[in-house]
Amino acid sequence: MPDTLSYAQAVTFNRHIVLPRVDLAGQEALLNARVLVIGMGGLGCPAAQLLCSSGVGDLTLVDDDTVERSNLPRQILFSAGQTGQFKVHAARDRLHQLNPDCCINTINERLDDDALATLVKRHDIVLDCTDNSASRQQINRVCYSQGKPLVSGAAIRFEGQLLVIDPASHSPCYQCVSRLITEQPLSCVEAGIFAPVVATIGIQQAHIALLMLMGTSVLTPGELLTYDGQTLNWQRFSVPSDPFCDVCSNQ
Numbered sequence: 001m002p003d004t005l006s007y008a009q010a011v012t013f014n015r016h017i018v019l020p021r022v023d024l025a026g027q028e029a030l031l032n033a034r035v036l037v038i039g040m041g042g043l044g045c046p047a048a049q050l051l052c053s054s055g056v057g058d059l060t061l062v063d064d065d066t067v068e069r070s071n072l073p074r075q076i077l078f079s080a081g082q083t084g085q086f087k088v089h090a091a092r093d094r095l096h097q098l099n100p101d102c103c104i105n106t107i108n109e110r111l112d113d114d115a116l117a118t119l120v121k122r123h124d125i126v127l128d129c130t131d132n133s134a135s136r137q138q139i140n141r142v143c144y145s146q147g148k149p150l151v152s153g154a155a156i157r158f159e160g161q162l163l164v165i166d167p168a169s170h171s172p173c174y175q176c177v178s179r180l181i182t183e184q185p186l187s188c189v190e191a192g193i194f195a196p197v198v199a200t201i202g203i204q205q206a207h208i209a210l211l212m213l214m215g216t217s218v219l220t221p222g223e224l225l226t227y228d229g230q231t232l233n234w235q236r237f238s239v240p241s242d243p244f245c246d247v248c249s250n251q
């Protein structure tokens with residue numbers, strides 16, 4: 001039996017519920033949703049904050065890193081007094097204050113394919129908030145094999161990108177798209193990252209995931225959105241599937 005909103009929760013989420021596009025059914029879908037956020041950096045912090053505060057009932061955070069001072073400008077769940085703590089634990093403490101009804105699970109280790117597949121299976125949707133190509137390819141591969149929708153985000157300097165991958169609609173996957181874009185050889189440590197740009201992308205990842213969980217998404221899976229933080233322009237690109245992709249062509 002899915003959970004229904006308590007009176008107190010209905011009061012908390014009133015401004016959502018009065019939106020015809022959300023309504024009681026949409027808010028209860030969020031209450032019963034399980035969301036996996038991988039990476040608790042500049043993307044994962046704002047994404048997890050909005051998922052939690054918007055009423056998602058079950059959130060799992062994965063990251064093996066600890067909070068450093070240089071994280072604070074953009075990793076907005078952490079405070080200066082939390083340096084040295086595992087990011088997932090520092091984030092959990094802050095998120096619990098935002099929405100005590102949200103069940104927050106934390107994993108402070110890097111997962112191999114089997115462990116990740118087990119975890120993905122238990123969730124309705126996955127947000128890739130990691131900052132490197134190897135993790136993105138692994139998450140894409142595992143989510144596609146498990147048939148789970150994936151909202152992928154990335155940001156560096158003043159540039160951001162978003163992609164929704166949905167195996168149920170046979171969309172192109174991250175590997176199909178990444179062959180067409182230049183993989184960033186530099187990390188944010190070397191190239192820099194403007195805090196509002198990465199936050200914009202993280203917020204959009206949560207926005208898209210919330211809409212998908214309520215069954216009202218407007219984004220076409222496989223469509224690549226890019227954001228230019230110097231001009232504030234968004235662009236959409238329709239990306240074709242690679243017929244020889246070893247992740248999605250045989251599914």
Ligand SMILES: [Zn+2]
Pocket residue numbers: 172173174175176177241242245246247248249
């Ligand atoms: Zn593919």
